[in-house]
Amino acid sequence: MKILGISAHYHDAAAALVIDGLPVAAVQEERFSRAKNDAAFPMAAIEWCLDQAGLEPEQLDAVVFYEQPALKFDRILTSSLRSFPHSWRSFPKAMKNMLGEKLWIRGIIASQLGVPGRKVLFSGHHMSHAAASFLTAPCGEAAILTADGVGEWATMTIGAGQKGKDHATSIKLIRELRFPHSxxxxxxxxxxxxxxxxxxxxxxxxxxxxxxxxxxxxxxxxxxxxxxxxxxxxxxxxxxxxxxxxxxxxxxxxxxxxxxxxxxxxxxxxxxxxxxxxxxxxxxxxxxxxxxxxxxxxxxxxxxxxDLCLGGGxxxxxxxxxxxxxxSGFERVSVPPAPGDAGCALGAALFADRIHFGQPHRDVPDHPFWGPGIEPADLLRLAREDDIPVEEVDEDALLSDIADALWQGAIVGWMDGALEFGPRALGHRSLLAAPHDAALRDRLNRDIKYREEFRPFAPVVTLEHAHRFFELAPGAERLGRFMSGVFPVRREWRERLAAVTHVDGTARVQVLDPPMAPRLARLLDLYGQRSGIPVLLNTSFNLAGEPIVNTVAEGYSTFRRSGIDLMVAGSICVRKGGQRHEALSEAAE
Amino acid sequence: MASLLRPLYWTIWASPRRRAQKLLQFAEVEAEGGRDLVRASELTVDPVLRRLFLAHARDEERHARMFRSRGLALGVGMPPRAGNTMFDWISPGERGLDDLRIKDEHLGSLLAFIHLSESAAARDFAEYSSVLGHDPLTRSLFDHIGRDEEHHMRYSLAQLRRVASGGSRALLWKARLRRLWKAYLRLASAIAGIMSTVLLTIQYFVLLPPFALLAKFAMRREQPGWTVLPPALDSKSGREF
The missing domain is CATH 3.30.420.40 (ATPase, nucleotide binding domain)
Structure with missing residues (x-):
């Protein structure tokens, strides 16, 4: 079956496509519109997902929206009534907001995609969170806990899920906490x-x-x-x-x-x-x-x-x-790479496949890379046009050069393969730097990320070396896979990991399983050979107020506008220095 | 028109609090304009324009920092303002490339739009500067940024002539009409917004009280804590409610 999942209209709109029980594409709208947390109907994301699979909208078996708009409207109206007369200012805004567009989702999807209204289905908001977490987690049965601001009425749910190859997948939400208690x-x-x-x-x-x-x-x-x-x-x-x-x-x-x-x-x-x-x-x-x-x-x-599967913001x-x-007593805690509303697009599609249509369960590949890939040749062209030193080198020499540059204190913009789905850069759209130097962290904050100095940067380390540097509780590798847990840095390493150790001695570590991002794993090894510490600082490849970069052109413009020293896309590498600038005053002549 | 608005501008810019708020708001507009220009640079295939858009974007980012820094200096100790006021309409600052879908724009239209936006901003900033005699620092800020806007105005016109050759005049007129249309749409939607707010508020007080009473009674019967969900609820239906 071909099922498209959509989340939209509150924050971080997204689309995800599931074919025969497996995701083939999932991406947030912000990565195309370049408006951070774009909540608009994700037309660009939908188009990309369909293109990726070579599908026309009419070939879809179902389009699933991630929540139930009529139930949401019920909550908003009831809340206004309950707080009468204090809600007199918010009531007109809420009504205009809902009645303008958000209530008519079936019609919007049908008209935008040209699919019949009967193909448009709805999943509960927290059911979508539960499905996004449980159906992508590597476990057969699990307790489920979802919590966010609010969905329709629910603000938190608890339940349990079981997967079955024989059409028996189920997610039972047992209890919910209801708005306004959240x-x-x-x-x-x-x-x-x-x-x-x-x-x-x-x-x-x-x-x-x-x-x-x-x-x-x-x-x-x-x-x-x-x-x-x-x-x-x-x-x-x-x-x-x-x-x-x-x-x-x-x-x-x-x-x-x-x-x-x-x-x-x-x-x-x-x-x-x-x-x-x-x-x-x-x-x-x-x-x-x-x-x-x-x-x-x-x-x-x-x-x-x-096992516990967690979902929601x-x-x-x-x-x-x-x-x-x-x-909590659970041996493992799983958080998907996109636990927020964007991830609900994938959750809704998987929910429809496994539960609404009763298709047999298939294990979902355990990685976050469901977005567009890169065109490294674009970097070659852009850099040449701007007279920036650029080289195309073989894999070994390239990784070796980058490891040298990182060891010498360079900040590297790293683009590799398909874009991550979710808010974290997990090794395909990352800024990498040496983890030992607090001055480097301050430079990143000041010249690149332009953000508050109290915010920490995260480290990435391979599974093999993670326990050497971090105090990881049993089961922490699972949380660390998608950078979802904060763990203590071992006391003896804190000084040598100063750029990634927070003031309380902890770090939001990414524990990299090499097959998930093999090039980054190799780079970590090479960097470790030089520094003795196979750990790198890994933060998202973007500037303040902007979404994570998607295309090479976006990475390149970020590289040009900030203090990034070196940028890599596939086998192409560009370095700062000697580039052409166009003077506006001269161009005006 | 500008001279008619002068007393109003004087009133707006007289209060340090309002001045701080306006400058912080301008900082956001400039930053947003900068992001639009970055987007334009990422999408264009013309290398000269790409470099120019990036340089322009850097200027906008610098302006955002300057406005913000002066706004914060003026507003030290003042609580932040919530929401927009009527004054935001009257003294808009640079509109940047607002309402523009960069990826859908033809290069010539984009340059024409940039040219007109920068011209309007240069004009507005000169007006604001003229009523800021009592605040030399803010005045010099407007003078400095206004000069940059003039550069932007000129480079965008020069590039428009290069890109569109003979058609630049037509593109400029088209952009003027589009700006006018957008201004009308903004005004119309503001009026529609006010009308719908009034109507909904009347409905709120006239129609809702009995239902509000019922809702409040129902709320009292609700127990705090968990709501147990029926065992059959795995939402197989796929319904809207």
């Missing part, structure tokens, strides 16, 4: 309070938390309480998101925690306010982790499975994931 929205409120963009800045709160002391945990537990059945409940007097569109926390919240941070002002850790913000971040992070661990422990007792919290692995 762990994701709880964390988002703190994200907004700390001056970061909601739905984007949550990972900054996690990074900031390491600088603080969780001394406001009791205060945090005033705004979020546990219920007798082990779930959670927000004290809505502290929040505004259920009745207002502009803010997510109320005056009572700021009475408790003090004035919010001005997003335009930096966090000064030496100031009293700066300390307050990092301590609040640490406290909110601690509470999030404690609640997740507690819920997962109960789920483990209930299901008895050794909350699963991007690597610190919480590592604690889940260590404390």
């Amino acid at each position: 762990l994701g929205l709880f964390y988002s409120a703190f994200t907004a309070f700390l001056g970061f963009a909601v739905n984007e800045g949550e990972y900054k709160v996690m990074g900031l938390a390491a600088y603080g002391v969780p001394n406001r945990v009791d205060d945090v537990y005033q705004v979020i309480q546990r219920t007798a059945d082990g779930a959670l409940e927000l004290d809505l007097r502290y929040f505004d998101f259920h009745s207002r569109a502009e803010t997510s926390f109320s005056k009572r919240f700021t009475d408790l925690f003090g004035p919010p941070r001005n997003p335009n002002e930096p966090i000064d850790l030496a100031s009293q306010d700066g300390r307050r913000f990092v301590d609040i971040a640490a406290s909110a992070q601690r509470v999030l982790e404690d609640i997740l661990v507690d819920i997962a422990q109960a789920l483990h007792r209930e299901t008895g499975f050794p 909350v699963a991007l919290n690597g610190v919480a994931n590592a604690r889940l692995l260590a404390e």
